[in-house]
Amino acid sequence: MAAKIQDIDDTPTLPxxxxxxxxxxxxxxxIAHGGDVRAHYAALxxxxxxLGAGELADRxxxxxxxxxxxxxxxxxxxxxxxxERIIPTDLFxxxxxxxxxxxxxxxxxxxxxxxxxxxxxxxxxxxxLMDGVVPRELVLGAPxxxxxxxxxxxxxxxxxxVCGSDLIRGQDGEFAVLxxxxxxxxxxxxxxxxxxxxxxxxxGAYREAGVRPVERYPDLLLATLKSMSADWRPNPQVVVLTxxxxxSAYYEHAYLARLMGVPLVEGRxxxxxxxxxxxxTTTGLRRVDVIYRRVDDDFIDPLTFRRDSSLGAAGLFNAxxxxxxxMCNAPGTGVADxxxxxxxxxxxxxxxxxxxxxxxxxxTFLCREPAQLSxxxxxxxxxxVKAVGAxxxxxMLVGPHASARERSEFADALKADPANYIxxxxxxxxxxxxxxxxxxxxxHVDLRPxxxxxxxxxxxxxxxxxxxxxxxxxxxxxxxxxxSKDTWVLAEENGHNxxxxxxxxxxxxxx
Amino acid sequence: xxxxxxxxxxxxxxxxIERAEHLSRLSTVMLNATLDQTDTGAEAVxxxxxxxxxxxxxxxxxxxAKGLVLDRSDPNSVVSSLSRARENARQVRDQITTETxxxxxxxxLKVMDRxxxxxxxxxxxxxxxxxxxxxxxxxxxxxxxxxxxxxxxxMMVGMYLERAQLIxxxxxxxxxxxxxxxxxxxxxxxxxxxxxxxxxxxxVYTAEIEPRHILEFMVFDEDFPRSIRFATSQIxxxxxxxxxxxxxxxxxxxxxxxxxLKARLEFADVGELESQGxxxxxxxxxxxxxxxxxxxxxxxxxxPLEMRLPA
Numbered sequence: 001m002a003a004k005i006q007d008i009d010d011t012p013t014l015p016x017x018x019x020x021x022x023x024x025x026x027x028x029x030x031i032a033h034g035g036d037v038r039a040h041y042a043a044l045x046x047x048x049x050x051l052g053a054g055e056l057a058d059r060x061x062x063x064x065x066x067x068x069x070x071x072x073x074x075x076x077x078x079x080x081x082x083x084e085r086i087i088p089t090d091l092f093x094x095x096x097x098x099x100x101x102x103x104x105x106x107x108x109x110x111x112x113x114x115x116x117x118x119x120x121x122x123x124x125x126x127x128x129l130m131d132g133v134v135p136r137e138l139v140l141g142a143p144x145x146x147x148x149x150x151x152x153x154x155x156x157x158x159x160x161x162v163c164g165s166d167l168i169r170g171q172d173g174e175f176a177v178l179x180x181x182x183x184x185x186x187x188x189x190x191x192x193x194x195x196x197x198x199x200x201x202x203x204g205a206y207r208e209a210g211v212r213p214v215e216r217y218p219d220l221l222l223a224t225l226k227s228m229s230a231d232w233r234p235n236p237q238v239v240v241l242t243x244x245x246x247x248s249a250y251y252e253h254a255y256l257a258r259l260m261g262v263p264l265v266e267g268r269x270x271x272x273x274x275x276x277x278x279x280x281t282t283t284g285l286r287r288v289d290v291i292y293r294r295v296d297d298d299f300i301d302p303l304t305f306r307r308d309s310s311l312g313a314a315g316l317f318n319a320x321x322x323x324x325x326x327m328c329n330a331p332g333t334g335v336a337d338x339x340x341x342x343x344x345x346x347x348x349x350x351x352x353x354x355x356x357x358x359x360x361x362x363x364t365f366l367c368r369e370p371a372q373l374s375x376x377x378x379x380x381x382x383x384x385v386k387a388v389g390a391x392x393x394x395x396m397l398v399g400p401h402a403s404a405r406e407r408s409e410f411a412d413a414l415k416a417d418p419a420n421y422i423x424x425x426x427x428x429x430x431x432x433x434x435x436x437x438x439x440x441x442x443x444h445v446d447l448r449p450x451x452x453x454x455x456x457x458x459x460x461x462x463x464x465x466x467x468x469x470x471x472x473x474x475x476x477x478x479x480x481x482x483x484s485k486d487t488w489v490l491a492e493e494n495g496h497n498x499x500x501x502x503x504x505x506x507x508x509x510x511x
Numbered sequence: 512x513x514x515x516x517x518x519x520x521x522x523x524x525x526x527x528i529e530r531a532e533h534l535s536r537l538s539t540v541m542l543n544a545t546l547d548q549t550d551t552g553a554e555a556v557x558x559x560x561x562x563x564x565x566x567x568x569x570x571x572x573x574x575x576a577k578g579l580v581l582d583r584s585d586p587n588s589v590v591s592s593l594s595r596a597r598e599n600a601r602q603v604r605d606q607i608t609t610e611t612x613x614x615x616x617x618x619x620l621k622v623m624d625r626x627x628x629x630x631x632x633x634x635x636x637x638x639x640x641x642x643x644x645x646x647x648x649x650x651x652x653x654x655x656x657x658x659x660x661x662x663x664x665x666m667m668v669g670m671y672l673e674r675a676q677l678i679x680x681x682x683x684x685x686x687x688x689x690x691x692x693x694x695x696x697x698x699x700x701x702x703x704x705x706x707x708x709x710x711x712x713x714x715v716y717t718a719e720i721e722p723r724h725i726l727e728f729m730v731f732d733e734d735f736p737r738s739i740r741f742a743t744s745q746i747x748x749x750x751x752x753x754x755x756x757x758x759x760x761x762x763x764x765x766x767x768x769x770x771x772l773k774a775r776l777e778f779a780d781v782g783e784l785e786s787q788g789x790x791x792x793x794x795x796x797x798x799x800x801x802x803x804x805x806x807x808x809x810x811x812x813x814x815p816l817e818m819r820l821p822a
Contacts, residue, residue, distance in 0.1 A: 069613050071601070071604070254605050257605040258604065258606075263517075263605070265514060266516070269515070273820050273821075276821075279514060280516070280816075281514055281515060282515055282661065282753070283512055283756040285816070285820065286512055
């Protein structure tokens with residue numbers, strides 16, 4: 001019999017004394033609907049319940065201190081200065097059993113394969129547009145579509161080499177894809193830093209649980225990047241291109257460069273001469289073969305894209321077009337994570353792979369279709385409406401939480417430019433236990449795993465779990481006050497190894 | 512092989528770290544010297560402030576020290592130096608080890624803390640002692656965890672070049688022709704302390720503290736890590752290692768300049784210093800260091816591209 005939540009409540013040393021951990025209506029990662037602790041959480045839950053509130057608070061402080069010391073920070077821009085803050089980090093890991101992960105892994109691999117085929121097609125023959133599976137104007141009219149990429153050779157047809165897809169678990173406990181991030185997704189350094197931290201915070205529970213490692217991400221990333229050039233330059237010089245120290249993800253750029261052992265360059269370090277890219281070193285100019293660029297398309301090359309950009313290098317795109325350098329991800333991948341194209345991803349998968357999507361989409365209404373627009377307008381109080389081009393939690397309306405006035409203002413914007421909006425039903429993201437003000441409380445979470453695609457496609461067995469730290473909030477973006485936590489993917493043979501008590505009780509579920 | 516911009520940052524990182532340590536030490540000695548009821552205190556304050564180019568000598572020792580350490584508007588204060596060191600380190604975070612970075616970041620967080628002013632006021636000597644000890648930990652971490660390759664050498668060149676200049680201006684404040692002569696025993700002890708030289712000096716010269724011996728020790732001693740000669744030979748050593756990669760033919764300019772200064776210090780005549788005064792030599796050191804600095808920049812960082820493009 002699995003330990004029940006009531007048992008925890010009886011233990012006097014518990015931080016939740018006086019208030020049990022009470023999940024709401026959403027699916028909870030730790031506690032099943034009947035109140036039983038899920039088997040894969042049993043080991044961690046029993047560890048936590050032996051720790052007093054003071055001990056937990058100490059460990060949380062230690063964790064935050066270590067993030068601050070390591071400089072694992074992002075930059076917040078104020079009125080006249082920029083300050084560095086750590087992303088609020090929760091010490092409890094979120095745990096995923098092996099069979100759930102197997103499905104996620106298969107689903108994401110399938111999805112990225114199809115999206116890369118889609119990108120190769122729309123920047124090539126455009127068969128899918130001719131067959132009318134995806135509306136032509138939706139793709140060719142998207143601001144993220146780059147006609148400069150048309151007919152350009154991309155090795156292995158791998159346009160998106162690094163993808164971070166956001167998954168959520170609905171009330172039924174099933175994972176669905178909320179969005180794909182195919183441009184310059186970040187967060188992988190937090191996945192790795194959170195792992196370091198949780199190994200130190202809960203070494204015993206970590207060992208017992210049998211967790212799959214994420215530490216190979218940097219060398220897999222390097223192998224992916226190198227595979228993009230291997231067919232003509234056998235030992236390519238790889239670099240990471242960052243906008244610089246003032247970018248909010250700078251920590252991550254430096255971290256990945258350090259762990260891959262490759263230079264971290266800025267645009268001002270690069271020189272393009274005769275369609276070759278060089279970096280300025282102390283000993284002269286050195287040829288660059290592969291650029292893992294963490295600069296948006298718009299800023300890569302002032303000659304091709306935004307003329308006012310000083311973040312890239314003039315002539316970079318021509319060197320790329322000439323085949324003398326590889327950029328990862330390829331420019332123009334954003335068209336495949338466009339929020340309107342998203343609605344067609346299941347069709348895209350079926351079209352190229354002849355399979356049904358393993359991971360479902362969220363039901364999505366395209367406001368560009370008159371019938372769907374009127375449905376959206378009639379149901380604004382139930383829907384989340386998002387601007388197609390926006391990201392980071394901006395430009396959206398969360399219907400159920402909005403005032404009548406906000407809804408009517410948004411309705412006007414919708415009617416003025418319907419093609420710019422999509423709408424989705426509000427989904428109760430699943431909750432996971434978090435330490436908030438000394439107590440353990442449920443908070444909504446999502447899941448961002450990272451998929452690498454070059455010669456091969458691999459999904460790192462782990463993810464960044466983002467947490468909406470405000471009670472009841474569904475917004476997990478770090479730019480909107482969200483936090484993060486480690487994600488433990490359990491190895492197959494250890495899936496039920498945590499605590500004998502939970503073994504039989506949970507065995508039947510999830511199969 | 513490393514990025515030119517990165518080399519520049521590592522070089523400055525070394526300079527700022529050395530500057531922060533030196534200023535903290537000047538401040539400590541100045542504060543300690545003014546505890547006793549003697550005229551020496553005022554003399555120590557004058558030496559310290561002249562050594563950092565401060566002309567207004569009217570501030571009290573505490574106010575002056577607080578300014579040197581915590582004044583964020585002064586680009587040369589300890590807090591500014593550490594902020595700049597850390598900013599440079601952040602730019603080259605991929606080049607320095609985690610151990611090294613953490614030491615520096617810790618120090619930065621300490622001086623930037625909003626309670627730093629109060630901690631300094633409560634117990635300045637402990638506060639400064641901790642900063643110096645943390646700088647030593649930083650240097651130790653760099654020495655024992657970083658590969659002694661290009662990155663480390665650029666940092667070392669910056670550190671020793673800054674050190675040579677700082678010691679030269681400290682000595683100028685006491686021994687230049689236009690400076691007031693320092694003869695008071697306790698003031699001379701303060702001077703040695705400011706150069707972190709007291710204990711090593713005593714081992715060589717015993718407790719007979721004389722201006723002539725101090726000059727001899729702090730300018731020419733071969734083994735003392737804060738002598739100008741020691742610093743110069745380190746600069747030359749690291750530059751010649753760095754220069755090996757630059758050009759196939761000929762010696763790079765900064766290495767040549769450093770070698771010349773080193774030779775000059777090796778073959779200088781201490782007796783001559785006594786008869787003609789130290790001012791000229793100290794000025795030469797300062798000027799040569801400035802030239803080496805410029806040559807490093809032109810050779811490794813801001814070289815003209817035309818010469819390096821493939822044919």
